[in-house]
Amino acid sequence: MVTVKILGKFEISRDGKTLDDRNFRSNQLVRLLIFLVMYRKRSFSAADAAEALWPEGETDNPSGALKNLVYRLRSLLKKLGDDPFIIHERGSYRWNPAVPLETDYELFEQACLRAQKESRQMETKDCIDVCEKALALYGGSVFPAVAAETWMISTATYYHSLYLRLIKDLCGFYDQTQRYAEMEKVCREALAEDSLDEELHYWLIKALMGQHNQDLALQHYEEAKTILRKNLGLRQWDRLDDIYAEIISIQNLRVASFDDIYQDISEDMEPSGAFLCDYVIFRQIYRLEARRVERLGISEHLALLTLETKSVKKKEEALAMLRTGMERMRGVLSSYLRIGDAACRYSDSQYLLMLPACTYEAGAMVCERLLRRFREALPNPAVQVRYELEEVSAKHVKLK
Template sequence: MIETQKIVAKAKMFGKFSLTIDGKTITCQKHRPTLVWLLLEILIYTRHKPLSVVELMHALWDHNSGSSDPMNALKNLVYRTRDLLQNSYGERGTRFILFYGDTYCWNPTLETHTDVDRFNKLCKSIEEAKSSSEKIQLCAEATHLYSGAFLDSTERSQWVLNTRQLLEDRYAQCIASRCESMEQLNRIDKLPEYCLEALKKAPLNIKLHRLTLFCYLKAERFSEALAHYNNTTSLFFQKKGIDISPELRDLYRMITKNFRHAQMDISFVREELQEANDIQNAYFCDFEAFRNLYHVEVRASARNHEPATIVLLTLAMADGSIPEEGSVIREQNALKSAIISSLRGGDIITSYSDTQFLILLPQANMKNSEKAIKRIMTNYHKVCRNKDLRIIYKFLPVESPSSQHLSKDAKMVNHTQGGTLNE
């Protein structure tokens, strides 16, 4: 048992983790917390439910400890964590972590409070609140408590990532509840700014971005809504290597439907259509735009009797398997830059999947297309960091439906070309 003198522990779990007991605060000084800190964080978060040895090993190592004796690895980790607590809080620190009945737990006699507990209680109170003003007040307190992502310095634990996403979605729901209450009180004008401020704590939460776009629509600020849509799709591709435009398409249609007004000055229209970026390089767009441009190119190619080619580039491991997510994002951005800088201003690119790009090459036959692909590969390998990756490429001529007189199998034999390139 802990001493009769009452001891209170306070743990901060949003943002950077810290533990305060009797006025003394400890926190990990390293950029990436060690497993000692992760074990401490898990035991405090799950303190109301003892964890079995198996559950704890899974939470710490995601089913693979990398050790031939994971049981002893866990015992050693518990010893080191108790040692940390003893060095920080004296002899009593060794009794903060208990083991009984094949389970580990944070000592239940130690009164412990966390910001996550308070946040979850506020979320429940928001659901039960009767008035809009009460909801707004509770939401303000909850969003203030959410000072950042759950244990934001810890990245290698799937348990942390899953819990982080759960709490981030609750945070997004708090923001949505406050926006709804503010709308009921006819306070619509500042809703977009409130959402933008909320996004600073969760910049990659798709629910918050949808809410922000919806609030721009409510406030009838359509040009700002369109700008936010474009910024959001670019952000998700740069940070996560994914195209989220399909998830925002319903809002995009609402934006464009309301965005246009009667305009008699064609110079204004031309200025509005003008591209801000450098037009010397290839054009990158989402898949929906790519599909439409492909349809245009099919018609132009048939009318002018000029060749055009469609190319599929795929990032893969040496054995053809899909690479891990972390390396995909980094290398996908590198490949995207190489493609854009290697092609002409009239060429068109889109992301087809997490590991693939589609390229449309107008006025390019198969021979010229292969030259363009090799140019891309040369530029990509200058910046490629993962030498275990390779690029698989395939390409076909663009054809109109009326010209597709060969069978599908015959076409693949006669027209498909491809290969692999790696260092």
Template structure:
């Protein structure tokens, strides 16, 4: 390990490695020192103003009473991190505090994201040699091992933390799907199945995980397992959402069963790997009845410790042509995540459930909506109404 090297692990239980020693949550006697260090780590290499730190760590205090507490906490944090013969990890600037940029840092969440970014837009991997494919599989497998749980578990000091947790969780699930495709390409079906089981355990509603799973089983003529998996997914949907199935999964199931029972046509006899590469998923589109069920389910999750979510109403003054509105909804779905939900309410309004997205993100999302509206050739800008559903509002 390099001198002054600090490794910070925050995807799951938080801990650091400094000068060859590991410090986890139990080593931090001062909880505010730990909270301060998490704040500085998340923002690095940017500084955080004194006012903002006081607001995060002691929201009940004004600046006059908060400053002495902050200075004392910085002193205690330096005692934990610093050695006597080197400059401090914590630097005070006129504008606030920052981690020392002359030190060496490694952050697990940034390494995790960097590896994902390396592959997410890479359309050439299906043409890799066997050696290149195995190297990519090893790198993605290593990155997934970094994900031990939610980002900054039990950290309550940042209003946008829920959004970041959702972001890294989404990366994890997307990475599982990409790795599974690579494993299938490399004829490593059992490893692919193990990762699919992990993905389903983490997100039991994500349809593409089941589609990939059924495709692998279908290629190996494991028809009874395809049927069992399909029935399992139907049961989950029926129990939680009152749905019998999603159309894409239903179509894929029928195609696999037909193919393996020897009744497929030339049109059905397609390359399964090509099918996997063409799968595109965005937000779920449903009717108002299903939307209400999902909304009520998400409210129940909040009481069990789930994240707040935001309800977005998009409306137009004039009744839109049905084709235009449908095009807008499809484009909107493509620009949202698979965990989000969209429902057409009537001919001039749409409701959207944004999972784990705080209301502070409304500016960015509004700009995206106006762009989608323009691309859909809708002549008027949509009106947007927001409501964040937290534990207090869900009661």
């Protein structure tokens, strides 16, 4: 039996003899072997195989280059035995169907599908066993030398999605049995592969809370928000917002005195300038202020500051300018807004400001002053700022 592994590493082995990418010394040889293994149930013409290996026409003689590559691969595979592993018939190449073969990715797929099916009728403990056995077959993402090939991308994505579903199902079972240390371990391993999956962050925070590490849970919540906002532009998170509410509720379960409460809500430094917070907190502040405006009939305004780049053709340069501009604007807001004002970053290029007890005219004056301070902090004409003002109103929120 020949065994081929492509999850996390590349190996081909038979009867105790193993070859890996170091033995192959050529990514093209690795690609050719994996291509033939993946599509071993069919034959490929020289033209089709060459198109898969040199999609950009990187060789002037693809047929000759393929013939040479096949020769080198056959010579290398002789270290595993004298069988003709690759055969040539009627002008086409294929893996020899007479040579038994198993692959780690197909074994992993079968185990995942079995876990999905059987876990519907099992006790939680048995579900965990089935999922853990499937997880033990996963060595990591598809081997990098082939992961980005056009003929591999959809397959690599499929196995990655199988892995993520397996982890999430397993976390659900761990949660039911309060096995939070194991949950933390698998979540951290999965996040090392995919840090942009909100649900993985949710389960990791859940695992930390289950181990009574509320401070670490809150810290990871903040880190997850930053990662998702920077990479995906997200500003609202369904699962993370839910778990944040759980963290706060747990912290508030204990019986506390006023001294405990003041210690908990006090700031590290003497308050000065605006209250800078994340969007989740700002949204709650807006809802509170909308109720206050409705009750007292006073004037408050919401300001939206938007940074834009002008006459910058290169996307990377424009993004770098925006990042610098947003950092400078944060400093301006912290220094020049009033102590009772609130501000938050809404997107990669926008800030929201809450201006209490402020008419439209006064709000416009505040924004103009901020724009002047910003131009002093960043005298770059390519970065422009515009503002919009809207009156805070209960009609913009669903009052319950």
